[in-house]
Amino acid sequence: MKTVWRSMTDPQTSIITHDVVTSSNEEKDIRYRSLFLASRDAVMTLEPPDWKFTSGNPATIALFGTKDEKEFLSYEPWRLSPEYQPDGKKSIDKAKEMIEKAMKEGSNFFEWTHRRINGDDFYADVLLSRVEEDGKIFLHALIRDISKQKEMEKELLRSSEEKYRLLIEHLHDGIFIIKDEKIQFINESFARMAGYTGEDILGKNFIGFIAPSSKKLVAEQYRKRLKGEHSLDEYEAQLLRKDGTVIDVLISAGIITYQGKPATMGIAKDISARKKAEREIYSLTNKQRTILQAIPDIIMEVNNQKKYTWANQPGKDFFGEDVVGKEVDFYFEGEQKTYEKVEPLFKGSDDTIYIESWQRRKDGKKRLLAWWCRTIKDEKGNVTGALSSARDITEQKEMHTLLRESEQKLKAIFDSSPIAKFVIDQNHTVTYWSKALEELTGITAKEIVGTQYQWKAFYKTERPCLADLLIERSFDKISQFYHGKYRKLKLLEDSYEVTDFFPDLNKNGKWLHFTGALIRDLNGTIIGAEETLEDVTEHRKMEEKIIEDKSKDEAILDSIGDAVFACDKDGNIVLFNRMAEQLTGFADKEAIGHHYSQTLQFIKESDETPSIDFIAQAITENRITEMANHTVLVRRDGVKIPVADSAAPIKNVKGEIIGCVVVFHDVTHEREVDKAKTEFVSLASHQLRTPLSAINWYSELLLSGDNGTLTPKQRQCTEGVRQASMRMINLVNALLNVSRLELGTFTIEPELVCVQEIVKTCLEELKPEIEKKNLIMRESYESDVSRIQADPKLLAIIFQNLLSNAVKYTPKNGTIQVILGKKNDDILISVSDTGIGIPENQKERIGTKMFRADNTHTIDPDGTGLGIYIVKEIVKGSGGNFWFESSTGESLPAGRQGTTFYITMPKSGMKKKGGVRKLI
16 A cells, blocks of 8 residues: 655645555554544545545544534535635635646645634645545545734734834845835845945846846746745845855745735845855755755654654654664753653543654754654554654744844834834833933933823823823724824724824924824734824925915916916816916816816817817927917807917926926917908009019010010010019919918819829929939839829929929939828828938928028028928818928938928828819
């Protein structure tokens, strides 16, 4: 028969297979039964196909609270669990998954939430092992209650963060917090250990500070811990120091919530000295890895002669392979009363006896073992020996010593802390009064510790402090004494914070912010309360100053003549001044807190479609954006008001965009003035065309020679008159076009046109100048967009202006390129050149009326500055978009300077528009 022994230890399990060779099946059954009954862990068996329990030891009965084994066997496994496990899965479904895994892999170790018969839930470690015996397969289950361990973890989480912050800073061990793979916090010890400053480490990826040999292990444990998978409670790794050396550390970590997100908080203990010693001791062996692994439980069998008759592999690992046959006291260290304590077992006692004993390990070292011992009896009830399980608790004892030392250090830290604090016991007697509180109140610890006069430090007449109310559990009186000034804290149970003014402190009184919390022992019993106080007088003064400044700012905003509103990144209005109320018809209370689109309707005057893109662009593109021309605001009463101005991003002190401020004003008067001006220009231009046409006709007539031959001087003068009249005619035509564009009286009559033919026509007109400069012309037309719906006259005006500018401002041997293609769902036209480019500081003004860049005047002093404006307005009026890119080439290689103008139109082409005039 092959018996599989499995022992559960935290955090790992170890599986040891031991071939038991006995003289008879009966002796095997006795031994197994003794193990079964002696185990302090719940042990049971389950059999397929329905996986019901078929046995349960006394520890099982006690754990689940059933009357006897028979009652326990009546329950299905999942009925001894809540309906759902902590991960949200149904217990019945997850139980089947765990069973299937154990059957498939041979064993399965996991955490589980069980439920006792009385309805209480508890946490447990579970080990399922597949057993094959005489052709029969079943599951062997071991369950260990870990509720106390979990409660201790919860108790630690409930401890005050502030209480331990100073302790963490002064701990010898390194403390760190990692969120999103970046280091968020380290204490001084960690920085010193790693050889870095806080600035070197904070915000960096933690893997960069791990030695190459440990990167995989540390990254894997970090990932498992965040995913909630089983991970090591502690493990060894190597840190990479700033000077390039490595240091051995023992890391233990857990999951916390930091700044609202899951994070890893851990302790790094410098074990480099220990590791160095171990390497020296075990330099010729491979025992280091074995010793550092989690040690499983030891199981030993003793006969009535106090000799070891059997040991599992962990026992042999501890005492040596030759342990069987040796007397128990052979391994004792120092005088002990072990035999005296376990003597009842050899007299037939069925109790489980616990003892702690110093034992000599096989390497000669003294170790403290915790033993759980139980008698072994034969089938007649005669005692044949005892079976004991043991665990090495040497480090645990050392930890208790360290905890006592930590308590002493904590008291010393509190005494040296600048935080004012006092503690009272359950009888309201002061047990601690910090030095900082002495300075704050003028009352010494010697005067008040041991008394119940804590109230005298704060009030003239006797009344309870916050800590007193907590001890009395008088939570209703907290509202009575601190109405409107207190808040219940979420981090700690039954804890509160208060901000209040104490007129009797100092000459002018003081504002104090104080917190109160109950103090409980490990069993949850209230043993006292603490109150921590902070002088916030200066902070309150600053708050009052901020409120005063805010009131001034609001008064200034309300007094300016423009409408102003501000919104956050989501578009929700946070500020709405008085002029904004007047223009929109909405009160600030109606607007604030709502998305700006619910209150402010900005539309295009031409087609009444929304015109609010400039607000989103200011936030997303981090720049000042202007309203589109001819933007109208629809008031609450439906009245439409022409408005203009801009939006600008709002940034915090870190330079991060947190919202947008929009300024706008009524431009009704300006629009009327512009309209009158435009109408005047139109009228004046019409009146100028007639005499200019006559001058041009007569000058051409003279030049033709039909009325006599002109002398060279006369011909030169007449040619000058003709050219001057042509420039005037071009200017008048441009002014007329501008007038019609601004008045919106121009027509758009789209038809199917060939873009290439229009470009060729324009280039033919410019051919003399192109050949004179030896310019290279490149053209590219995508076949499926070579014909588009467009007004041929308007398209010709666009190309005439763009191409004439390219030819005019590109030096000899330069290149001009025309491309017709697609961009997403639009038609894309681009005209680029290798010309003089546009200065960076003048790019914003390109496309405005009458503006020409400074570097164009020497090349063409007679330009009007209207060509690009006309192109821009035609494109916008046709439903398209217009933009450009340019560089003067001052810092670029030759041939890299120049300008590219881009035009996009919908695939459907230009939008038809009725009007009274065509452009010239």
